[in-house]
Amino acid sequence: MSNHTPGPWLIVSTYVRTAINTAQGIHVAMVNWWKGISVKEHEANARLIAAAPDMLEALEWLSNEFDCRDDEYGVVGFTRDEFRKAEAAIRKARGEV
Numbered sequence: 001m002s003n004h005t006p007g008p009w010l011i012v013s014t015y016v017r018t019a020i021n022t023a024q025g026i027h028v029a030m031v032n033w034w035k036g037i038s039v040k041e042h043e044a045n046a047r048l049i050a051a052a053p054d055m056l057e058a059l060e061w062l063s064n065e066f067d068c069r070d071d072e073y074g075v076v077g078f079t080r081d082e083f084r085k086a087e088a089a090i091r092k093a094r095g096e097v
Contacts, residue, residue, distance in 0.1 A: 016033045029049050
């Protein structure tokens, strides 16, 4: 387990700055908008940072489950439902929530 500020992390936007805070209002990160980067990219960067705790949790789970594969066929033996946790973190990072 990592020693990062626990999630969830939320996006708080202003004109040129986007803060990443916890639900309790603890500041985690700041994404500044600069010339040369589009507003769309700026927002995508903030979403990616805000999704970090969820992605880390999902990837840690997947890593722990990796050993549960079927050696005879060389495939990972997971159901579709078990992958939904990782997919949810990916959707959050992409802003598809």
